[in-house]
Every structure is written in C-alpha cells, then in structure tokens.
Amino acid sequence: MFEITFLxxxxxxxxxxxxxxxxxxxxxxxxxxxxxxxxxxxxxxMHGVSCMKVKAIFISHPHLDHLTGxxxxxxxxxxxxxxxxxxxxxxxxxxxxxxxKNFVQIVEIGGHLTWDFGKFEARAFPNLHTKPSxxxxxxxxxxxxxxxxxxxxxxIRGPMFSEIMRKGEIAVGGKKIKLKDVTYRQAGKKIxxxxxxxxxxxxxxxxxxxxxxxHEATFCSDRQEEAKKSRHSTAIQAAEVAKKAGAKKxxxxxxxxxxxxxxxxxxxxxxxxxxxxxAEDGMKIKI
Numbered sequence: 001m002f003e004i005t006f007l008x009x010x011x012x013x014x015x016x017x018x019x020x021x022x023x024x025x026x027x028x029x030x031x032x033x034x035x036x037x038x039x040x041x042x043x044x045x046m047h048g049v050s051c052m053k054v055k056a057i058f059i060s061h062p063h064l065d066h067l068t069g070x071x072x073x074x075x076x077x078x079x080x081x082x083x084x085x086x087x088x089x090x091x092x093x094x095x096x097x098x099x100x101k102n103f104v105q106i107v108e109i110g111g112h113l114t115w116d117f118g119k120f121e122a123r124a125f126p127n128l129h130t131k132p133s134x135x136x137x138x139x140x141x142x143x144x145x146x147x148x149x150x151x152x153x154x155x156i157r158g159p160m161f162s163e164i165m166r167k168g169e170i171a172v173g174g175k176k177i178k179l180k181d182v183t184y185r186q187a188g189k190k191i192x193x194x195x196x197x198x199x200x201x202x203x204x205x206x207x208x209x210x211x212x213x214x215h216e217a218t219f220c221s222d223r224q225e226e227a228k229k230s231r232h233s234t235a236i237q238a239a240e241v242a243k244k245a246g247a248k249k250x251x252x253x254x255x256x257x258x259x260x261x262x263x264x265x266x267x268x269x270x271x272x273x274x275x276x277x278x279a280e281d282g283m284k285i286k287i
Contacts, residue, residue, distance in 0.1 A: 002027055002138060002191055002287045004212070006253065006279040007043040011218050011232075012065045013257045014039065019281055020065045021254060023193065023214065024049045025138055027120060033057040034136060034193045034214075040069035041076055047282050051077055052084075058122070059090035060195035061133035062097070071099040078103075089115070089124070091132040109134055120188065125206045127197035129231045135195040137206050140188020144179070151182040189287045192247075196254065198228065199237040207245035211287045214279070215241060216254035220264050235265045239272035250276035251285065 003026040008019030020037025024044065031054045033040070044051055051073060059067050070088065077086065078101050085103055088095075092108045107115075109132070113124045123137040146161065155172040156164065164170045169178045192207040194215040207213045218232040227234050233241075235252060242250040250273050255262055262278040269276045277283075 002140075002189055002212075004191065004214070004251075004285045004287065005047050005049055006251075006281060006283045007033075007040055007047060007049065008035075008037050009253045009255055009279045009281055009283075010037075011216075011254045011256045012063075015257045015260065017260070017281065018255060018257075019043050020069070022069065023253075024054075025191065027117070027138075027140075029053065030055045030117075032117075032122070032138070035060055035066040035195075036069040036073060037065050038068040041073045043281065044073075047284075052080060052082060054086065055117070056087040056089060056122075058124075058136050059088065059094050060127075060135065060193070061129060062091055062094035063130070063196070064097075066196070067094055067097055070097070074099050074101055074104060077101075089122075091134070093132060123206070125202055127195050127202055128200035129196045129198065133195055133197065135197065135203055135206060136193045137190065137210075138192075139190040142188060143186045144183050145186045146183050154182055156182065191287055192245075194233075194238075194241075196231070197233060198231040199233050199241050204241050204244040207241070207247050210245060210247045212249045212251060212285065213242050213245060213247040214251045214253055217252035217265055217269065217278075218254050218256050220259070220268055235269040236272055239269040239276060242273045242276065247273075248275065249285075249287075251279045252276060253279040 005024040007022040010018035021035045022040040023034040025032045087105045089107045095106045115122045120140045124134040127135045190210045191212045192210045215238040217235040217238045219227045219234045221234045266278045
C-alpha cells in the first residue's frame, strides 16, 4: 500500500494555502519525495513526514520551484547525525543545486530509468515540458495470493504455506501440490506523477490502469494558449489524459496562484473524468 501526502500543491508561486511542489510517498514505513520545493521540510514537520525516514528524493526537472528545498533538508539530516544513504534521482542539470554530503548519492536520470526498492519499482519517463523533464511511476511488484478454499482442500496448513512458497511445491498425504495450483497473482498498486507537463501520450502510457494519477493542472481552459506556450496543462487536458490511461483516480496539483478557489479547476476536470479531486496541502490518500 502507498500513502501519499501532498506537501506542496502550488505552481511556481506559493500562496498562503499552497506551498511549492512536493509530494511524500510512504511505503512500509519509508518515505520517498517527488520534488522538493522551498519550504518542504517545514511542511514535512506539519504533516508527519520524518526527514530521517526519507530514502530517496526524485526531482522531475531543474526548475527552482521543484528543487530549492533539497539542500536545506539535507543540512537538517546532517545536523541530525544521518549516515544512512540518501539517493537523489534527478536530471544532470539539477545536481549542481544540491549541497554535497557523504551520505548523499546523486543518481542522474539518463539511460537507466528503472530502480528497484524491494517490494516496488520506481520508473522515470520523459514528459512534455522544458527539457530535461520527467514524470515518475511507483508500482508494487505482483503478489502471490492463495486461493484459500483450494489450499485448505489440498491439506495445506500452518507452516506449509511458507514451505510451498519457498519450494514451489510440497507433498501432502503422498500427493504433490504445486504452488501454481493453489495461488494466483495479484497486481500491485500503481501511482503515477506527471511532473510539469503539457498533455502528452507519454503520461497516458505510463499511467495505464494506474490506481492514482497525480497530474498537474496549472490552468483552467480559458488560459489554454498560455498553458500551451509554457508547456503546462489545463484541468480538462489532465482529465483527458486520465481517461485515456484508464486511471482509477485523478488528483490535480500544481495549481496556479490565480485560483485561490480551485472549484473551477475541479468542475472542468469532472466534465471529463468524474473520479477526481484537487489536491490540497496536507491531504493524504491511501492506495
């Protein structure tokens, strides 16, 4: 299960209600940050995200509103005596902005776009913003689940479940029981973050069947030309991407300061994709 905490949902200019962009993703006690704008570590304190439990930071692109919080956060970790490695995944152009510490590992997003975190994988994909710019996918690996009635009927009890998982087959009452005969594969949960982007096929492809698509929606449709010039998305365009991807839920973020009341953003998106929300700072979603 993933727990998403929106730490900053503004676009390039913060407001009283919205901090600069950052999202915390929690998986089994560890935190991972998607972007880290100015003020992120204070938002983390306010919303229960431990800086010492952050395993990695993913920076979508080298614009200052998405990365100026990193160095301050790293300094706080250092003052707290951190020695555990912290990986920062980012375009090469972003790495020059970060303070260097012994525990910090800069991983440039380039030819290698997939990283293994045990029970889930993280992937980067190019989107349609000022280059270089990326979105990210967090997807749990498939899980093996038992057909309870089949397993019991086959005589599998107690520690035998662990044994058949480990060996692939066991003998019960003189009969060989194969793991595949009493189990099925369950797809893991999948969340996708668009990063800053104009609507594009790359996001729709990455978000195929996602449990949650977090997509920027900087503007309403009356500013579609402005969105096009700056390579951002309107709420309707974000909703169209979610619909095309077959996503289960859409969360809109990166809201322009010109919309202190996001009801117009939400109303436009819902014309196309009903199961959507406008993210607010401090909002938590469990997937």
